[in-house]
Every structure is written in C-alpha cells, then in structure tokens.
Amino acid sequence: MSKIFEYVWLIPVLPLAGFLINGLGRKSLSRTLSGFIGTAVILASFIISLFIFFEVKEHGGQNVQLFNFIDVAGLHIDFAFKLDALSSLFLLIITGIGSLIHLYSTAYMHDEAPKDFAKYFSYLNLFIFSMLLLVMGSNFVIMFMGWEGVGLCSYLLIGFWFKNNSYNKAANKAFIMNRIGDLGFLLALFWLIAKVHSVDFDVVFSEAALKSLSTTDITGITLLLFLGATGKSAQIPLYTWLPDAMAGPTPVSALIHAATMVTAGIYMIARSNLLFSLAPYTQGVITVIGLATALLAASIATRQNDIKKVLAYSTVSQLGFMFLALGTGNYIAAVFHVLTHAFFKALMFLGSGSVIHAMGGEQDIRKMGGLHKHMKITSITFLIGCLAISGIPMFSGFFSKDQILLGVFEKNGGMIYGVALFAALLTAYYMFRLYFTTFTGSFRGTDEQQHHLHESPAAMTVPLIILAVLSIIGGYVGIPESLGGHHELAAFLSPVVKPMIVAEPTTFRIEYLLIGLSTCLIIVSVLLAWVYFRFRKFDQEPTGFAKVLQEKWYVDEIYDAVIVKPLGAISRFFNNVIEKKGIDGFVNGIGKAVNYGSRQMRLLQSGSVGSYVLMMVLGILVLLIVQLFYKG
Amino acid sequence: MNAIIITAVWGIVMMFSGVFIKSKTMPKYLAIAGLLLAFVLNCSEQVSEKVLFEIDPHGMFEFSAFGYMFNNIAFICTLLFFLLNGRDIEKVGSNVSEYFALLFFILCGVSIATSFSNLLMLFISIEIMSIPLYILTGSDKRNLKSNEAALKYFLMGVFSTGIMLMGIAFIYGGNANASFSISQINFGSTGGIPVLLAIGMVLLFIAMCFKVSAAPFHFWVPDVYDGAPTVFTSFMATIVKTAAFVAFIRLFKTSFGSGSVQPQWQLLVVIVTVATLLFGNITAVFQQSVKRMLAYSSIAQAGFMLFALFAVSEQGTNRSSMAYEAVLIYSAAYCLAGIGIFAILIRMNDYTVDGFNGLAKKQPLLAVTALIFLLSLTGIPLTAGFTGKFYMLMAAMHNGHFIWLIILAVLCTAVSAYYYFRIIQAMFFKAPSETAIQVQDITFSFKLLLAITSLLIILVGLFPELLLQWLFR
Amino acid sequence: MNLSEHITFPHLLICIPLIAGLMVFFAGKDSVAKACALLAALLTLAVSISSLFYKDNANLNGTAYTYEWLKYLGSSFSVTLDGMGRLLTFLTAVAFPVIFIATYKNTYKSANAFYGLMLLTQAGLMGVFTANDAMLFYFFWELALVPVYFLCSRWGGERRIQATFKFFVYTFAGSLLMLTGIIFIYLHTSPTTNLAHEIVSDHSFSWQAFASARLEASDQNWLFWLFFIAFAIKMPIFPFHTWQPDAYEQSPAPATMVLSGIMVKMGLFGVIKWLLPVLPLASAKYSSIAIVLSVTGMIYASCIAIVQDSLKRLVAYSSIAHIGLMCAAVFSKSEIGMQGVMVQMFNHGINIIGLWIVIELIEKQLGVKKISELGGVAHKAPVLTILLVIIALANIALPLTNAFVGEFMMFTGLYHFNGWITAIAGLSIILAAVYTLNMIKNVFLGEANPVTSMIKDISLNEKLILIVVVLFIFVIGVYPQPMLDMAKDTVKVIMSKW
C-alpha cells in the first residue's frame, strides 16, 4: 500500500475543517481570511488528489478502511473509501474546478457582509466535503451520505439569500425533488441488502456477476437507482428544480448545478456499470429518459431570456446526453462528457456570473447586448465555451458529444441518432442565441448599467481563462481511434468501467460521414442563430408554440395541479375531516355518549319509592326467568 | 365470638352512658375505648383461639380466619371513622351516646355477618345491620331529606327482607335435609338445582344484591346515601356495605352448591355484575354533588366486588380462597379510602364539585390526602385500591371465560377515572372561589389522621400480603 | 451481608430521582427546588454514565437485583439493566438535566411541586425501563403517568385540563387492558421456586416466567390486542393518537419534552420487552396488521403535519410519523430493524427534545404559536436558527446525523417484511422533508415581521444545551457502533424468543 493512501482521509477532512473554521468563526473572520481558508483547503485537497490520481494511474486503485459504521447481525457497513480510476478522476474534477470556483467567489461575493461571506465559504466547503464523500465511498451507504449531503448544501446555497422567499421556495423545491429521488436510491439499497446482505460495491458487483440476483431484482434495483439519479441529475420527471436553483449565487450554479453535483447520478451509474449492464430494460428506460430530457430541455432553452436559466436548461439537456450515453452502455463517453461539460459549463456559468456582476445583478439577456466591447476576456472565454458545448471540432465538447452520438447510432440505429442529433443542433442554436444576444449588437439596458459596465477583476478572469483553456484541450484525453487517438481516458478507466460492447462496430468511413454531417448541421445552426439574434430587438411577447416553450411546456403548472395541489387537499382532508371529525370525533363521541347515557340513566332514579320497587320486581322477574327457564 | 359479645355489650354500655354522662364529647372516647377492646379481643381470639365465654354455638356460627380478618378491618376502619368523624357525629343531633350505641350494634351485626353459618343468623345479622341504619339515616330529624331517606330506606329494606325470607322459606322447603344451616343444603344427585331451591336461592340472591347495592336493586342507594347525614353515609357506604358483601360471599360459597352446581349461577352473577358496573359508573358521571357522586360510585365499586362471586362460581380450581383474599383487600382499600374522602367531604361547606375548587391552594395537605383517596378509589397503582382491583381481577380471571366481562370492568374503571378526577381537577387545577370559607373545623389531629389513613392506603397498596399473612398462617 | 449487593445501578437510577423528588416537594424556595432538581438529575446522569461502562456480563451484580416482594403472588422487586434498559435509562438520565437546564430561566408557580413531580416522573420512567417483573412494570408504568398528568394539567396552556385528561383517560384505559392481559398470562405461568427449588407460589410475574408461559395460540390472539392497544396508545399509533397533539400543545414545555422524548418510548419498550417475547405466535400473526397501521399512521400524520399552523402540533404529528416507523420496524421481525429501533429510540428522544427546546424559546420570547405569524427569525437569531436547522434535519434523518442510522436500519428491517410497504412508508421521508422545510422557511427564513424582529438570540445555557444535543446528533450519526453494541444482547434475546 502506497503511503499516499494513508493520507487519503485528508481529502474530505480538509474541506470539512474549512467548513468548521468558517462556520464557527464567521463572526470574527475577515473576508480575506475566510476566502483564503475556504480556497486553500480545497486547493490542498486538489493537490492530494493529484497525487492519488497519479498513484492510481501507476499502480491501480485501493480501498481505504476507516472504521465500522454499522456492524450488526446481517449487515456490515464500513466507513471506507474506494480510490480507483473513476473516483480519482472525479476527485480531480471536484477539487480542481472547486478550487477555481472558490477563487472566483472571493471576488464575486465581495459585496456580502463578512459574516455572510464566511457563511458562503463554509457552505461551499461543506459541499465539497459531501461531494468527495459521494465519490470516494466504497459502498452505497457512504455514497448516499454524500448524495444527501450535496443535496443539503445545494438547498443551503440556493437559499443563501434567505430574505427572498421565492429563493427559499426554490431551495425547498430542490431539496424535496432530490428527496424523491433519494427515496428511490434508498429503496434500491434496502432491496440490495435484502438480497445480498451488503452494500459494498465490490461485493454487490461480484454477487451480481455471479447471478445471485435474479433479473427482476437487478432491473428493479437499477430502476430505483436510476430514479435516484433523475432526482440528483435533473432528468425527467424530476428536472424542474434545477432551473429554479439558479436562485443561488452564480458560482454555486457553476459548481453545484453544472459541474459536479448534478453529475453525481452519472457517477453513480458509471460506478455501478456492472449492474446496469445486466439490466437491458433499465438501459432502455435510461436511453428514452435521457433523450427526452435532452430534447425537452433544449427546446425550452431556445426561448429563455434569463442568462442563467438558459444555461440551466442547457445543463439539463447536456445531462440528458450523458444519460443517453449511459443508456447505450457507453459509460466512458458519459464520463468523458462529464469531464468536458464540467469545464465548459463551469466556464459559461462563471462567465455569466461575470456578466451579471458587471450588469449589477441583471440577468435578463433582453436588457444586454454588445457586451463584447466592455468585457473582452469574458466574451472570448464565453465564446470558447459556446463553441465547446456546440461540438465544433477541435473543442472538447466535440469529442465527447461525438462519441455519445456514435454510441447511439451503433446501439439504437438511425432514428434515435437523428433525434439526438436534433437536440445537439438545438444546443448550438440556443447557445449562440445567448452569445449573440448578450455580447454582440447594441446595449439595451439602462444608462446607469451601461456606465457601470467593466471587466471583472483578476480573481474572476483567471479561473475563466484556465477553464477556457481546459475547454479547448480537455477533449484531447479522449480522441477516438478513428481520429488517430488512443482514447487515454478509456484506457485509464478500463479497470472500473467496461467499454461499450457493440455487435457490429461501425466502420471508420461511416464515422467520418456522421462527424461531417453533424459538424455541417451544427455550423448551420450557429449561422441561423447569428442571422436571427445578432441585432435582435425584444419588443414583442412570443405567441403560440414559442409561448409554450417560454413557459417551459407548462410542466411546473402540471406538477402543481397533479401533485402539489392534491397533496394539500388530501392533507387538509385528513386534518379537517378524518382527524378532527372522524377519529377525534369518535374518541370524544365516546365521552359524549357516556355523558348522554348518564343523563338518561339518572332519570330512572325518579325519586319515587313505587318505581324503585317496581324496578326491583322486574329485576326479580328477569332473574327468576333466566335462572329457571333459560337453558343456555 | 368475642367480637360479637363485646360489640353487643359495648352498645349497651354506650346506651347507658347517655344516661350517666352529660358531656357531649365523652361518649366518643368511650366508644373508641370499646372499639380498641373489641379489636384486641378479636385479635387474641384469632391468634390463640381463646374466647371470653365458652358458648356452644350449636352450628349457628363458624369462625374462620377470613371472618376474623374482616372484623379486624372493620374495627380499624371504624376506629379511624370515630377518630376522624367523632366531632361530626356529635353535631348530628342531641342523642350522641345513642348514635354510638347504634353504631356498636351495627358492628355486632357485622361480626355476625362474617361468621354466620345458619340462614337464621344471616337474617338476624342483616336486620341488626339494617334497623339501626334506618334510624341513623333519619337521625337528622329536622332535615326533610334525611326523613325522606329514612323512609325510603326503611320501606325498601323491609321489602327486601320480605324477598329474602321468601327465599329462605323456599330453600327450606326444597332442602331435603330440612335444615337452615348454610352448609347442609341437599341438592340431590341429579346435577341440576331442584326448583324450590332454585327459586329460593334466586330470591335470597336478590335480597343480598339489594344489601350490597347491586343493580337493578340499587335504587335506594343514591337517595339514601344522599339524604342521610354525611357522617353516617360514610359508615354505611363503607363498612356496612362491605360487611354485607362478606356475608354474601360466605353464603354464596357455602350454600349455593359446589362442584358442577355452582357454575349454574354464573349467568345470574354476570347479569347483575354488568348491570351494576354500567349503572354505577355511567350514572355517576353526570352528578354535580360529590356526595351523590360517591353514592353512585359506591354502586360501581360494588360491581367490581361482585367479581368475587363470579370467581367463586367458576368451575374447576379452587378460586374461592383467592376470592376471599380479593374481598378482604378490596374491602380494606375501599373502606379506608371511602372513610377518608367522606371525612373531608363532611368538612366542606359546599358539596358540589365546584366546592372543591382550589382546595390545594388553601389546604394542601387535605388536597393531597383527598388525592390519595380518590386515586385509590380509581385504582391507580401504589394505592390499596389498585391492589384490591388487581386481586379481584386475578380471582375472576382464570380460563378466559367471560373475558369480555373483565374488559368491560376495566373500561368502566376508566370511566370511573372521569368522575373521580373531576374532583382532583377541581382541587388542583381550578382557582378557588373568593367567597367565604371553604372548609371548616380543620384541626391538626384531623390532618394527622388523614395522613395516617393515606399512609395506610399506600401501605396496603404496596404490601397487601401483610394483610393476607394472617390467612396464610 | 454485603452492602454492595443491595445497591445496584438500577436501584440508584430509580431511587435518586425518587428521593430527591420527594425532598424537593418540601423545598422552601423556588430557586432551591430548581437547583436541587438539577443536581439530582445530574447525579442520576453520572450514575447512568458509569453504568454504561459497567459491563460485567458474567456476574450480574451491580446491574440486576431481586427482592421478594409479594411472596404469595410470586412477584418480586426485580430490576435489571439489560442493553435496551441501559440505552433508555441513559436517554432518561440525559434528557432530564437537558430539560432542566434548557428551561432553567422559566419560573413556574410553586416550583417545588413542579420539580418534585418532574423527578418522580423520572423515577417512574427509570422503573419502567428496568423492571423485570410484570407487576413491577405495571406499577411503574402507571407511576410515570400520574405525575405527568399533574404537570400537564397544572402548568399547561389554557385548554390544559380537557386535553391532558383526555390523554390520561386514554392511556389509563389502555393500561387497564394491559393489566387484564398481564393477569391472564400470570395465571398461566409456571410456579415460582426459591433457591432451594421449593414452590413458593403457584405462578410468577417475572419476565422469564412470562416469556415461557404456556399460552394457547387462541388465547394469545386476544391477549395480543390487549397489550398492543395499551402500547399503541402510548406510542401513539394510528388511530389511537388523537390525544397526542392536544396534549403536546397544552402541556408545559418540560412535560412535553418528557412526554414526547421519553414516554412514547415506553410504548415501544413495552412492545419489545413485554409483547413480542411473551406472545410470539400472536405477534407473528398480527404483525402485518400492526405494520399496516403504523405505516398508515406515518403517511397520515405526515400529511397532517404539512397543513398544521401550530409549531407544536406540527412536531407532534411528525413524532407520530416517526414512531410509526419504529413500531413498524419492531414488528418486521428482523434483527437489523430491531437494532435500528434501539438506536432510534435514543435518537428520536434526543432530537425531539432539541426541537421542543427551540420551539419553547421562540414561544416564550414572542408568545406566538402560529407558524403563519412568524418569519425571518434567522435575522435576529442566527445561532438559534442554525441549531434548529441541524436538529430538524436530523429529525428527517439526513445522513451523518443520528436518525439516519436508525431509520436506515429500520427501513432495511421493514424491507425484509415487505418491499411495497417499505416503499409506501418511504413516502414519509419525502413528506417529512416537505413539512420540515416549510416550517424552516416560514418560521426562520424570509423577511422578519414586527413580532419576530423582537426576538433575541439564545443565551449561553440554552446554547450549551443545544450544542450538547447537536453533539449527540453528530457523534452517533458518524460513529453509531457503540450505541448499536449496547443493545445487541437485548436484540439477541428478543429475536430468539420471537
């Protein structure tokens, strides 16, 4: 065992320490100090993670046992970490992007009071801690701890500005939606424990491989796990919380709601790829859900006017692509897309943060325009992000998305591929719609805003630049063989993640054809956006289908009518009718009945001797008859 | 035998003391002395089996540990009663020594009731207990309620005597042994009950039900208890009633057959028990006057005591010793608590529940002792009342027959909490009314005695076997 | 005679509060009463903690004691500290000092009576959790009830008399039913023998005798309901729960804490120790009904909690939901579930007491009970808010808090019984999040209104207490194993009898 693994516990503990220091000392710490502590602990974790990464790369993974969490008859759960290719890669993404965003935040959140500033960093650190727990856990329970922990931090950070009640509502919505998914996750765990008496990844997967789980079990478990993933990774039907989650500070959106937390579902499924590969039915479901989510979110994104909402729907859509990849069994492509998406989406969120910062909090792109003149670094890095996400060749997104589409084509054929491609085209269209409306043309905001426009400070631009670079080169770890690469990522992940198995691999020729086709179409979409939105004035409300899109297909309203309202009605019915009138009424009714009986019975006590004697005689009669004539 | 003689003689002594002693307080002390004497002699007879006068009872009596124990309980409770309520007896009217004489005669009747073994003695003991009570009930001559109660009690009492005698006559007629001895009743060999015996026993049963105030023969109870001077209600509702019960169970055990005959009475017992439990408990709920409520509650308590009969009527294993134990403990518990709560009630100015409002603030000790008495009547653990109920249920329950009856009984106990706790609520949780004096004549010795009574209740509640030890000797 | 043989941990746990309680009654000054009560509670806590470390299983000296009490009946004053007993006496011992300190600033009229009754309640609870004799168990069962009744009725809210009386009669009726059952079982036990193997009495009240009573299946069937209803009322389980919200709402804060934190555990304790091993056949037969009732109650109570506008009622209903899960897990007949119940009994006690402390603080300061009249408390009282959020989240079983451990294991146990039931029960996880978060949102977050802007943040002693609570939450949440080990022996015994 390499020495470095002995220190692995430091990776989560450092952010935890940061959380505690910032949280407990929030009243006494200055902004600089808390910002420094918050960032430094993550950076330290990142450095250790780097060592781990290279260690894993050289010598393979390792399990690190800390202590017994639960040890009772029939169930043994270790508090242990699993460090292998997959988790070490995620460690890097989390701590790496995490440190950048921490750095960015020191500037972005500078207007907050020192107390709130420290609170912000403590939450952020707590989030990193939870996320690390999620990816490092060596069994489903530890993973679940992180899983719920990130949900909690997401809740706390969305509601960071808790004076605003709509933010609080968004926070609640996020948490509750996540909890619905979590229930699925939990049920899967119970099912697992009932069947294999363990939640340890190694045990579960080997048991599954040994066929000690029936097909029903595996399908059920994987479907439930996938339900958990839809919650955390914002898939149909549980995606609606993510756009609302944009209520939180922008760096939070970048870190949690784009780069890391929302990819937890993909991580979990990739981690359990052995299990999911055994459940073709579940894979079919995942494919459909992923594709539908990608398409739906993309369609909504084309008509959103809030800069962060567009990015949010784009995230949902991209997550859909990842699930599409998972559904086709192309786990490596999914993880690859997680990696590249983390770079460019974080970049774009941070860029949008920079824009919002400059606009003094304004988020409506209809009030922007021509910002390129004022904030060149932001604009250029944002453009790089857009190019990457659209899948323009040579940018990172191109490689990952292309592999996903190829996998779809190989597994599900042309039709599905066509739909997926259409979603990809929509991506390019709305991203450039966003870019053109924001950065080109003329400014549409107020004069005061215009006067205030400025490039952001270095603490914000440096992360942008780093991320922009990563967005460009990030794809080169996974150049497919058709393009002359070796797909380093696939090789690295191979001990953990099975590569996609296809009966008849497509030839390179068809691959080239597909790449060419998609690239051409994407460029056409970009041009379309350019034509439409370069000088667009937003002076009329959309109608018809556009309206439906702008109103997000009315999904929120439907949920409200189908779930929230009935739940309230049922609750009130329980409370007012069953509880008060029914059960309590019954209980009190007994009391009332006794009282009533008392009032009636005492009338027998009429005060007259005659009636008393008559009662006695009747009593004598009854008892005599019973004794003498009743033969029971 | 000692108990019977001493109480009778002391009754006469008390009677004459009225002639020679003019002091109004003196008879009380004399009575206490007599009671102590009776207690000591009864104990010594129980321990050494020595009697003052060697008399051949000719089969009229049969003394048993059970009877002695009950006498002891009755004497101790009466002692407490005299100590607590002596002054109140003096207040009832001008014939103080006569009241004490009558009380002693009643005790004589009680002593006979615990040891009779002949229907004639049963009849005489019941009458000796009843006739003085008619008088005591009417002793508050200026009070029309007292007059009314006395007449009602008298008329109904004589009526029930008629029923009882008719029953005895039929039993005699149906008894091939031609005897009045309770242990020599010949049921023949058919396994059934001869009709004449059956008629007689039902009638006798009903008359005894009347005396222990079992429904539907209880109607005299609320009116009489309500109308009688409270101090005598206390005596009548506790000691006399339990004594009648002891007589009842003695009779039921010995002369209502044995073996397979006994269970044939079970249905009768069940009907009466159910009626009594329901009637007593439910009617008590609505009462506003505490005195009347206690009257109804005494019916309810009788319902619980009827389980002893039920236990006796169970076939198979020997339930009767258990039933006797249960009756003893229940009687002790009920008498102590009853005397205690009545003693407090007597000193209240207002007999309604509202009269108790805020007593805890003004007289904490009184309220706490009242609390213990009421808890005991309800049957909360740590008090004798619980132990009594516990033994009673234990005696009654053996093989799950009529389990619904027992469940009904415990549910009725829950109902009883309703009316007993109304007083507790008034005492502890309601504000006292500003007007006038709530209680009167609260002396230190009164409080001390109340405390002793409550301690006795708790002692019996914790260590009931101290009482029973005599039986197991 | 060796004195140490007669002074054992259970003795001390019962006697210290008992004697102190009786003494406090006669304390002249309120402050003296308060201080004495606190001192006694701390002393009990010390004894309880040392009992946790006293694990000499081979030799039961120090943890078990038997004194012949009712010889002819075969009942003895028999007390033991088994695993579950340790756990619950520890909970009781922790809870009382916590309650006393948290409410130390409150002044109660005739404080001597108040604190005396509190300590008597503690003694009763300790007795229930250590009794090894059915008669004794019933004794303490009622003894714990009566002082609480007085506490609630005397010092409670404006509708206190009716509300607590309903509670009293309800519980009393239940326990009388249980008494009937106890007597019946007693009459079917084997004879008690003394050390020389002579028969002392025909039957016995000891737990061992009860657990090996010769009961027909048909008798067990109706006996089960007698016991179950008694315990279900105490817990409370749907539909026997309607006394609870009223009682919690109307009781004074310390009594509410005792009621919800510890007394409801009496019901669970009763089921585990006095129902399952004694009536195994019927328990197996009716477990599904019990579970369905419990799960129905979980969903039902959670739904009602969503629409409550009173903080106290909200917590009351949430408690019904949580207890429902525990009850369901108890009946699921799985060792994991049972283990989960063991820790969860402790955790739920700690968590809900913490919640009540916060609610009491808010209500005491603002005099407002309705959620709709609150809001924005976090501005003026951030520490309070943070602590509450932690406790509330622990209450909805967030991982790394104590309740997660318990609930996870309980659900696992329940899953062994039936997957679909588990899924339905699981809905309560979501509903719990809904009402808890709504409560946090409406009370603590948002803009402050004129009422809530008056609030002050918590003072040192309250902070201290809540931090203790939070420490319990995290320590058990992260490292529950010692807690699990503690009750292992009881679980083994119970599962083997069932």
Place this chain on the structure above:
Amino acid sequence: MNVTQILFWFLSLLAVGSAIMVIVNRNPVHSILWLIVVFFAISGHYVLLNAQFLAVVNIIVYAGAIMVLFLFVVMLMNLNAASEPPMKNNLMRAAAIVSGLALMLVIIAAVKNSEQVNLQQQVASGGSAGLIKELGRLLFTKYVIPFEISSVLFLSAMIGAVVIAKKDESIVADA
C-alpha cells in the same frame, strides 16, 4: 272432601279475599281491619298444621299488638278515606298488577313444571313439634344465641324509637 280440606279452602279463600280487600280499600282503618282478618285466617292455617303455639303468638303479637299499633298511629294521624292519597296513576297500577301477577305465575309455573318436587306430598295434621314445650326446649338450647342476639335488635329498635320519635326543640320545614 273431609273437614280439614273444607277448612283449608275456607281459610284460604278468606285470607286471599281479605288480602285483596286490604289493598283495594281506601280507608286505612278498614285496611287494618281486613289485615287482621287475614292474620286470623293464617292462624287458622297454623292450627290446621299443628303449629298451635305459632297460631296463638300470631294472634297475640300480630293481630293484637302490631295491628293495634298501626291502628293507633292511623287514628293519631286522623287518616281516613277522605285524607287518603289517591291510588297511583293507571299506568303505574297496571304495571304493578301485571308484574305482581307475572311474578306469581312464574313461581307457580316453575314449581308446577318440575318433577323434582313431590307436589302430592301430604301435609296432614298430627305430631307434637308445634307444641310450646318442644319449641321452648329448642329455643333455649339450639337457638339460644339467636335468641340472645335478637335482644340487640330490640334494643336498637328501642333506641331508634327514642331517637326518632323524641320531639325536638324546633322543626324546620323544607331545608
């Protein structure tokens, strides 16, 4: 039909008839007189049954002493048909008669139905048990204790009469 039987029927009819007259007569004095007739008839039965002592005692104690006492009280209160309270209302009266008859029918039916009772058991005259000598011996041997104890009864009755009947200083009306 021999003489005994004729006497039996005569006395029985006399007793029942007079008893009915007791309860239907509105004048209390007449009721008392009819009751005395019943007692005489019963004494006649006692003679038929060879219970001579009881027959005499019945006349002396009941018909003589007790009934005179009643008569005395009625006279004292000056009760007559005019001051007599009316019978209870019809419903109550009907209920009373029905239940009384029902009770009689139940007992008689029960007795009649059973084969265990030898209803033909003869009750003839003869024997000396009812003579005062036999009873006296019994009373002072076997029944000496009840005899003594019944003195307690009389004492209490005496005290009772004193306590209750002694006129008090003042009489308050309805309290």
Place this chain on the structure above:
Amino acid sequence: MEIKWYIGLAVALFCIGIVGVLTRRNAIIIFMCMELMLNAVNLLLVAFSKMHALANAAAPQIAGDAQIFVFFIMVVAAAEVSVGLAIIVMLYRNTHSVDVNFLNRLKN
C-alpha cells in the same frame, strides 16, 4: 292437603302484598302490605316444616326449626314495626302527609 296448595296460597298472598306495595301511596298501607308478605312467608315455612316432619317420620321434631324461624320473623317484624312507625310519624310531623309520592326531594 297437598303441599302445592300451600305454596300457591303463600305465593298468592305474597304477590298480593307486592301489588299493594306497588299500588298504594300511603306509607302505612305499604308497610302493612309488607307485613302481609312476611305472613305469607311464615305460612309457607310452617307448611314446609310440616311437610319435612312427615317425610322424616323418624324425627318429627325436625319441624321445630322452621317454627322457631317463624318466631324470629315475628320478633324482627315487631322491632321493624316500632322503628318504621316512628319514622312515619316523624315524617308526618314534618310534612303532615304520609304520601310516598311526595318523597321526591332526592332523585336523579
């Protein structure tokens, strides 16, 4: 004469007494009806004693028990009468009525 006739006669007298108790409102008459009931009992006892005496021809003095019983019933009845009439007189002095229907201060 057969015993059944005596039973019939006694029961009839007894029930007439009961009917009287139930129908009359004058306390004295009610009391008298009760005396009638007691007399019915006495008659029945004597008849039974005779029956037993004849059944046990060997020991005819067995009949004495019941006759002594009757004697005691008379004794007790006498005592009751003195007390009962005293109570009635007391009530009459207070209310100037012997009507039991006026006795309804105590009820419910």
